[in-house]
Amino acid sequence: MTLLARTRKFHPDLPFLLVIILPAVLLCAFVFLYPAFLAVRASVLGGGTASYQHYGRLLKDSLFLQSLAKTFVFAGISVSLEFVLGFGIALLLAAPMKGRGFFRAALLVPWVLPPAVMGFAWRWIFYEDYGIINDILMRTGLVAAPIPFLADPHWAFGTIIFADMWKTAPFVGVILLAGLAVIPADLYEAAAVDGAGRMRRFFLITLPMLTPYILTALLFRLVQTIGIFDLVWVLTGGGPSSSTEMVSLYITKETFSFLNIGYGAALSMALFAIVLVIAIIISFFSRRRY
Amino acid sequence: MMKKLYIVLPTCAFIFLLFFFSCTKQKDEGITISFLDAEDKSGAWAEVIQRFEKNNPGIHVNLIEGPASTNTRQSQYAAALLAGDSTYDLIYLDVIWVAKFAEAGWLVPLNDRFPPAMRDKYLPGDIQASTYDGQIWRVPIRTDGGMLYYRKDLLENADVRPPETFDQLVSEAERLQAPPDLWGFVFMGKQYEGLTCAFLEVLRGYGGGVIGSNNECLLDSPESIAAFSWMHDSVFKNKIVPQAVRTYEENETLAAFLSGKSVFMRNWPYAWKVCQEQNSAVRGKVGIMPMVHAPGESSSATLGGWGFGVSTFSQHKEEAWKFASYVGGPEAQKIFALKHGGAPSLKSLCKDPDLLTLNPHYPELYEVLLYAEPRPVNPHYPEISDVIQRHVSAVLTDTEAPEDAAHAATEEINVILKRNSEKGDSSRG
Amino acid sequence: MTRGKWLTYILLIILVLFSLAPFLWEMSTSFKGRDEVMQLPQSALPQEATAENYVGIFERRPFGRYILNSILVASASTVLALLPAGWRLIRYHR
Numbered sequence: 001m002t003l004l005a006r007t008r009k010f011h012p013d014l015p016f017l018l019v020i021i022l023p024a025v026l027l028c029a030f031v032f033l034y035p036a037f038l039a040v041r042a043s044v045l046g047g048g049t050a051s052y053q054h055y056g057r058l059l060k061d062s063l064f065l066q067s068l069a070k071t072f073v074f075a076g077i078s079v080s081l082e083f084v085l086g087f088g089i090a091l092l093l094a095a096p097m098k099g100r101g102f103f104r105a106a107l108l109v110p111w112v113l114p115p116a117v118m119g120f121a122w123r124w125i126f127y128e129d130y131g132i133i134n135d136i137l138m139r140t141g142l143v144a145a146p147i148p149f150l151a152d153p154h155w156a157f158g159t160i161i162f163a164d165m166w167k168t169a170p171f172v173g174v175i176l177l178a179g180l181a182v183i184p185a186d187l188y189e190a191a192a193v194d195g196a197g198r199m200r201r202f203f204l205i206t207l208p209m210l211t212p213y214i215l216t217a218l219l220f221r222l223v224q225t226i227g228i229f230d231l232v233w234v235l236t237g238g239g240p241s242s243s244t245e246m247v248s249l250y251i252t253k254e255t256f257s258f259l260n261i262g263y264g265a266a267l268s269m270a271l272f273a274i275v276l277v278i279a280i281i282i283s284f285f286s287r288r289r290y
Numbered sequence: 291m292m293k294k295l296y297i298v299l300p301t302c303a304f305i306f307l308l309f310f311f312s313c314t315k316q317k318d319e320g321i322t323i324s325f326l327d328a329e330d331k332s333g334a335w336a337e338v339i340q341r342f343e344k345n346n347p348g349i350h351v352n353l354i355e356g357p358a359s360t361n362t363r364q365s366q367y368a369a370a371l372l373a374g375d376s377t378y379d380l381i382y383l384d385v386i387w388v389a390k391f392a393e394a395g396w397l398v399p400l401n402d403r404f405p406p407a408m409r410d411k412y413l414p415g416d417i418q419a420s421t422y423d424g425q426i427w428r429v430p431i432r433t434d435g436g437m438l439y440y441r442k443d444l445l446e447n448a449d450v451r452p453p454e455t456f457d458q459l460v461s462e463a464e465r466l467q468a469p470p471d472l473w474g475f476v477f478m479g480k481q482y483e484g485l486t487c488a489f490l491e492v493l494r495g496y497g498g499g500v501i502g503s504n505n506e507c508l509l510d511s512p513e514s515i516a517a518f519s520w521m522h523d524s525v526f527k528n529k530i531v532p533q534a535v536r537t538y539e540e541n542e543t544l545a546a547f548l549s550g551k552s553v554f555m556r557n558w559p560y561a562w563k564v565c566q567e568q569n570s571a572v573r574g575k576v577g578i579m580p581m582v583h584a585p586g587e588s589s590s591a592t593l594g595g596w597g598f599g600v601s602t603f604s605q606h607k608e609e610a611w612k613f614a615s616y617v618g619g620p621e622a623q624k625i626f627a628l629k630h631g632g633a634p635s636l637k638s639l640c641k642d643p644d645l646l647t648l649n650p651h652y653p654e655l656y657e658v659l660l661y662a663e664p665r666p667v668n669p670h671y672p673e674i675s676d677v678i679q680r681h682v683s684a685v686l687t688d689t690e691a692p693e694d695a696a697h698a699a700t701e702e703i704n705v706i707l708k709r710n711s712e713k714g715d716s717s718r719g
Numbered sequence: 720m721t722r723g724k725w726l727t728y729i730l731l732i733i734l735v736l737f738s739l740a741p742f743l744w745e746m747s748t749s750f751k752g753r754d755e756v757m758q759l760p761q762s763a764l765p766q767e768a769t770a771e772n773y774v775g776i777f778e779r780r781p782f783g784r785y786i787l788n789s790i791l792v793a794s795a796s797t798v799l800a801l802l803p804a805g806w807r808l809i810r811y812h813r
Binding site for chain 1: 727730742744745799
């Protein structure tokens with residue numbers, strides 16, 4: 001049997017399908033796989049001779065571990081807030097109403113705008129000297145002195161969380177909205193007839209049926225937030241006293257400022273492994289539902 | 291199957307055509323050399339390039355405008371050079387990048403093209419900072435040394451003489467300031483390279499240093515602790531510095547002083563010209579002097595400055611060198627000094643009458659620049675600077691006590707020095 | 720409208736304002752001249768609206784080229800990403 005006929009046995013359209021995805025696969029291989037391969041290679045060969053010294057070093061690198069801790073705390077808080085807000089958006093938009101299309105489009109604007117651009121916008125808004133927020137707060141007398149949104153380590157951390165949550169809550173909202181839309185209405189009616197109140201209906205119907213969507217959104221958001229770069233780089237550049245130095249910033253510094261390519265590659269591998277583990281855990285939970 | 295091909299093939303063709311057309315470089319008549327610098331707000335580059343192109347037909351010079359932050363531009367250069375890319379023919383080098391870039395093999399050694407007789411014409415600090423491992427790698431074009439700016443009018447009104455010591459600066463600032471509308475002292479306090487520059491002036495003004503002659507770190511000396519403490523106290527004890535400085539780079543510091551919100555400012559010489567511009571609120575009210583120091587010590591100015599290195603990957607090295615040596619020459623440097631402000635690297639220009647009218651403080655600036663101290667010339671300087679930035683920023687945010695910061699910084703820098711002690715470590719300072 | 724619907728609309732409008740506020744503020748700032756941007760107190764609408772910033776970005780940078788680059792990259796990657804999905808639609812929902 002020819003190769004073509006054999007592939008046809010799997011699925012009649014398989015040859016055609018392969019042709020279609022060929023350009024994309026080639027591009028991915030060129031833009032992603034090859035550099036990834038080089039990175040793995042650099043992480044081991046960085047010192048000239050093959051060695052795992054970089055990996056040993058990163059386990060003891062307190063700055064790296066601290067940046068990981070900051071990233072996880074940031075991700076935990078930011079993603080939680082996104083889900084709360086996103087869920088609220090989804091609930092508000094779930095029922096059909098006049099102007100729904102407009103609301104949905106308007107609420108998606110933060111997600112659509114480029115993160116670096118919004119970073120500059122926020123920097124300007126939160127600026128202590130000319131920023132509009134401090135201006136309003138001072139003029140209305142709510143505060144006596146301008147709040148150091150970006151100048152104080154703790155405030156800066158909170159500002160980054162706020163800016164990230166503002167941007168990504170609509171994304172979570174849209175995914176959860178899609179999930180809410182497929183819950184059959186008669187489930188709620190049946191439950192109401194059986195005497196279930198709003199809370200019980202929420203916990204027994206809404207949440208379980210939304211779980212796959214929640215997990216999907218969680219997977220996306222966690223992975224993206226752990227790798228956050230643009231927003232932080234533009235807003236604080238690592239922050240007062242390294243308070244907002246996320247893992248990706250640390251790796252960038254090692255690779256491009258210090259030119260420790262091998263070590264930077266090893267750090268990237270470590271981050272990749274961590275993110276992979278998280279993705280696998282979440283996928284594991286998703287699979288069980290099905 | 292055939293029907294689908296009618297859709298698939300044109301789509302694929304369309305995509306590949308898109309890539310093809312976006313990848314083709316424009317056809318050149320003549321040679322183009324490119325380099326990266328910040329936005330040409332003053333138009334100095336435009337004029338210099340125009341003059342060069344007029345005298346050198348067939349060579350086009352392309353200034354690629356990048357972000358204002360030097361850290362970001364350094365990353366852009368590094369990213370291209372790591373890939374062996376020939377996008378940049380010339381590298382507009384900050385003084386602190388020379389050792390690192392030379393060590394990485396990205397620069398063409400210029401010893402033959404830039405002989406000692408030529409080098410003598412430039413300020414010694416600039417030449418020293420452009421040299422590494424026995425070779426010279428950079429033609430200095432502009433030089434910088436941190437200076438102290440002050441509001442002449444405010445000091446005169448209160449009948450106060452400009453300060454000479456750290457304590458005098460503090461007491462005068464306390465007396466003259468009226469926060470939150472008028473603060474005492476502003477400088478670049480964001481966690482970036484500029485913070486190291488400002489800190490080193492305080493450190494050396496107290497008589498301290500970073501790296502000793504035995505390649506060990508000196509940051510846990512009493513002088514160093516005094517410097518860390520002074521930085522800390524200026525924000526939290528004497529309160530002459532607003533907390534907002536922790537977000538300031540050069541532009542923000544200058545903006546604060548320009549709008550009349552501070553009595554004193556530490557900034558580079560270019561700020562003088564901006565202060566004297568038409569729409570400046572402090573026009574004619576500004577004085578400039580060397581940075582303050584501890585009694586018995588001398589004032590220190592951290593050497594900054596920019597110059598051209600030739601990229602190893604450039605495909606037009608000869609033309610690139612032509613442009614570099616033109617910009618390193620008196621005509622171009624004068625244009626820069628007139629339009630952009632700041633100080634030229636050529637010794638002869640520091641006494642030029644046209645420049646003196648614009649900058650009456652030039653003789654004093656010249657003295658300062660003659661003795662301006664470079665930051666440690668070491669290929670691992672970025673890491674060393676990062677340690678300093680971290681701890682000074684920690685002190686400025688009150689997350690670390692000055693003594694702890696000094697000790698921790700010393701330990702970390704010693705680790706870096708030990709890890710990398712190999713040839714070429716001509717670290718000083 | 721029921722009370723529930725009122726509440727929903729009010730909350731939605733608050734959220735929309737929250738979502739659009741930074742963007743609208745940026746738009747307002749883009750029409751302000753250099754001096755006005757740095758003055759306190761800030762005003763919601765520019766007092767002296769000027770188009771100098773918009774003119775500036777096209778004059779000082781090859782901004783048109785930047786836009787073209789973005790369009791090229793976005794179109795190409797979108798088409799490439801949608802091809803497998805598009806195939807399925809063409810195949811099964813004709």
